[in-house]
Amino acid sequence: MAAANRLLIISALLIICADCFGQSASMAALFQEEKPLEIRFSIPVESVKRSRVDSVYFPSILTYKNEAGTWDTIHIGVRARGKFRRKNCYLPPLRFKISKEDRKDKVFAGVKSLKLVLPCSQSKVGGDLILKEYICYQLYEPLTPYTFGTRMVDITLVDSGNGSRKYHMNGFFIEDDDAVAKRCQAKVVDLENLHPKFMHDTCTLRYDLFQYMIGNTDFSSAFFHNTKVIKTDAGRYIPIAYDFDMSGFVNAPYATFDESLNISNVRERIYRGYCRDDHVAQAVRAQYITLEPQIMAVIDRYQTVLDAREYKYVKYYMSEFFNTVKNDAIYKKQITEGCRDR
Numbered sequence: 106m107a108a109a110n111r112l113l114i115i116s117a118l119l120i121i122c123a124d125c126f127g128q129s130a131s132m133a134a135l136f137q138e139e140k141p142l143e144i145r146f147s148i149p150v151e152s153v154k155r156s157r158v159d160s161v162y163f164p165s166i167l168t169y170k171n172e173a174g175t176w177d178t179i180h181i182g183v184r185a186r187g188k189f190r191r192k193n194c195y196l197p198p199l200r201f202k203i204s205k206e207d208r209k210d211k212v213f214a215g216v217k218s219l220k221l222v223l224p225c226s227q228s229k230v231g232g233d234l235i236l237k238e239y240i241c242y243q244l245y246e247p248l249t250p251y252t253f254g255t256r257m258v259d260i261t262l263v264d265s266g267n268g269s270r271k272y273h274m275n276g277f278f279i280e281d282d283d284a285v286a287k288r289c290q291a292k293v294v295d296l297e298n299l300h301p302k303f304m305h306d307t308c309t310l311r312y313d314l315f316q317y318m319i320g321n322t323d324f325s326s327a328f329f330h331n332t333k334v335i336k337t338d339a340g341r342y343i344p345i346a347y348d349f350d351m352s353g354f355v356n357a358p359y360a361t362f363d364e365s366l367n368i369s370n371v372r373e374r375i376y377r378g379y380c381r382d383d384h385v386a387q388a389v390r391a392q393y394i395t396l397e398p399q400i401m402a403v404i405d406r407y408q409t410v411l412d413a414r415e416y417k418y419v420k421y422y423m424s425e426f427f428n429t430v431k432n433d434a435i436y437k438k439q440i441t442e443g444c445r446d447r
Contacts, residue, residue, distance in 0.1 A: 131288065133254065144170075148163055148199075177210070181201045182202040185200075196274075203218065219279070223262075238350050249312075252345065254285070256278045260274050285345060291343065294342070304334065312378075333347065374425075379445045
């Protein structure tokens with residue numbers, strides 16, 4: 106794609122998607138700091154996993170290291186969430202509910218609820234996988250404000266139901282759905298009859314191409330699988346992506362995929378977006394090409410903490426994506442001709 110054409114298309118994109126960048130509230134302070142937050146808490150792991158009632162939270166006390174380097178505490182409620190990892194991993198993803206009084210705390214100010222993603226295993230591999238999944242969220246940030254805020258955490262977890270067995274691991278917090286919607290002047294919606302083509306075209310194309318970029322097929326904007334949809338005050342429906350552990354970028358050993366997609370493994374990319382106006386699609390394509398340095402720089406930030414082989418893998422995996430979107434013939438075959446009509 107010629108540079109002049111790319112700049113022209115990006116100018117059109119800014120007009121088309123001006124609404125996509127209007128936000129009324131800033132992200133909570135918790136998510137504005139990159140340094141991992143050190144936390145400690147205790148739960149009966151098996152009891153939490155077995156509880157299937159979303160309204161039941163197990164009481165706990167979260168201890169964390171504040172900005173002064175000393176330890177503070179807040180009261181939380183904890184429950185398990187998710188399906189696959191709850192069934193297949195010893196430590197399930199969790200949701201924290203923070204008491205009203207403790208929401209005034211400086212670190213957790215304004216934070217009512219949080220998701221906590223934990224590694225599926227306690228091995229070095231598990232640590233690399235959780236970091237790569239976290240990086241996926243970071244890769245989306247240069248492209249759109251419609252993302253979940255995230256924060257790495259250094260966790261000490263005591264399993265009070267198993268002889269106070271202690272685990273130490275890295276994980277990450279994810280911003281609550283309603284908090285994302287609020288700062289985007291929107292509300293979370295769950296409309297089973299909402300067809301993806303009724304969603305905002307530019308933002309949806311950006312979402313679809315992102316899923317292709319990280320090699321993720323474990324989502325559906327039609328059935329709200331690993332997708333949150335918000336409706337802005339202007340009446341636009343916007344999809345927000347999350348849960349990337351089944352992606353080719355993460356390349357988890359437990360990852361599965363739908364065999365009907367005609368791919369051979371999770372690393373193989375396939376475009377699952379619906380067909381849209383080609384002018385808008387080309388504008389989104391141009392945005393990705395222009396932002397390649399910023400996107401690749403996200404990966405480079407984690408070079409010293411990722412295993413050397415994993416770093417080399419994700420850099421190569423991303424370079425394959427940019428080779429595709431910059432090549433007219435390959436882009437046409439993979440994206441333009443690969444889109445879904447229905």
